[in-house]
Amino acid sequence: MPLGFESDLCELNIKPANQNQTLGNWSCATGLTALGDMNFTARNYQDLIDHPVEIAYFTKLEFNVRGISHKMAITGRHNANIKCLAKDLVIIYTHHIDFFNGIVPFDKYLFLTLVRTNAYGGLEYKNSSSLICSRKEMPVLGEHNITPEYTRFLALCSHEYFHAWWIKTIKPDSFHQLDLNTENYTQQLWIFEGFYLIL
Ligand SMILES: [Zn+2]
Structure with missing residues (x-):
């Protein structure tokens, strides 16, 4: 985690490791806000890591x-x-x-x-x-x-x-303010992962 920069705006720029190469038919899929085909932004670090990014032929x-x-x-x-x-x-x-x-x-x-x-x-x-x-x-x-x-x-x-x-x-209450330096536990998955109501 970028200590001291947790609240800063994040920008993600995806480029081939070799600047002479292109991504060909591959494209980028993510729920992040796009600034361009391969440029994205997130409100802060926690927002950034809540968006998976995949680069492939889709x-x-x-x-x-x-x-x-x-x-x-x-x-x-x-x-x-x-x-x-x-x-x-x-x-x-x-x-x-x-x-x-x-x-x-x-x-x-x-x-x-x-x-x-x-x-x-x-x-x-x-x-x-x-x-x-x-x-x-x-x-x-x-x-x-x-x-x-x-x-x-x-x-x-x-x-x-x-x-x-x-x-x-x-x-769960413990998920509202996550401590990204450690695991965040809850005992409430029994209700969040699915339950039946028998009326
Ligand atoms: Zn689930």
Whole structure:
């Protein structure tokens, strides 16, 4: 951590190590505020580290939910039906935004999705999520069957997105003023990672 500079405005400039090289077809995907293709800014250090940055050759999909721009940048070998994926994600995210009465803690949202042979997991950030899934969990081009594997991926997308409210905005007291010099613990993940209400 940059001690003494925690509150300073941050600027991120991404350049090839060799100035004579270019990034070719690669581009940069991040939820940071862009100043240019490879220039970004963050309010302070904590804001900077709450935005993952990926540089790669992406399959990109973009859709609007309740007027808000949502993007997914996919890396890894896949044959995904991204139109089908976007259509299903709009249904899920419309539900989440409406669940919180249209109060949305971000002005844009990005998913960074890495497709592997056999993997599954995700991590939430302020206005983005990092997802890892298996190839068989992506909807297949030319088909629109909701398979159990595809449902599992949609559940991951739903879970990490919900965290934009339920842990990034509504959060344990100890998460409001993080001490970045050490781990910050909570015993409340039982409620923030999912629970059932039996009425
Ligand atoms: Zn979670």
